[in-house]
Amino acid sequence: MYIVSGCLMGHNCKYNGGNNENSEVVEFCKNHKYMVVCPERAANLPCPRPPAEKRGNRIVNKNGEDVTEAFLRGARLSLNACLKMAQISGEEIEGAILKANSPSCGKGSIYDGTFSGTLTEGNGVFASMLENMGIDVITEKEKIKW
Numbered sequence: 339m340y341i342v343s344g345c346l347m348g349h350n351c352k353y354n355g356g357n358n359e360n361s362e363v364v365e366f367c368k369n370h371k372y373m374v375v376c377p378e379r380a381a382n383l384p385c386p387r388p389p390a391e392k393r394g395n396r397i398v399n400k401n402g403e404d405v406t407e408a409f410l411r412g413a414r415l416s417l418n419a420c421l422k423m424a425q426i427s428g429e430e431i432e433g434a435i436l437k438a439n440s441p442s443c444g445k446g447s448i449y450d451g452t453f454s455g456t457l458t459e460g461n462g463v464f465a466s467m468l469e470n471m472g473i474d475v476i477t478e479k480e481k482i483k484w
């Protein structure tokens with residue numbers, strides 16, 4: 339079973355109320371078991387909402403508000419939901435395909451907190467939690483290896 343970012347599947351959970359539908363990810367999910375998550379919506383953040391970026395160890399939105407606690411809560415709730423779903427269905431979590439560059443889902447590079455479109459090295463908070471549990475995370479920018 340795979341974990342997939344909701345916005346990649348066409349769910350309108352992105353900060354601006356839209357999505358990042360990715361045809362390769364959608365195609366992959368036609369042939370594999372998967373569960374869709376959106377950590378930011380799991381935190382009950384509104385949609386649309388101000389964009390947010392990671393700045394050091396904190397996450398701030400474009401209005402200057404510190405939204406770290408909400409992002410961490412959403413990531414934890416999403417992780418727990420995935421673990422429970424896998425347990426109930428008796429499936430292993432084989433990997434995750436998450437949205438690149440996001441402060442929640444990004445892996446390897448994320449926006450740097452200046453809201454200028456600049457990337458820096460790092461992971462989103464949800465991607466970090468998955469990797470800390472030994473779950474293999476890729477983004478839609480990588481070739482799907484499974």
Ligand code: SF4
Nearest residue numbers: 343344345376437443
């Ligand atoms: S990148 Fe992650 S948190 Fe952001 S909208 Fe997509 S699924 Fe939700």
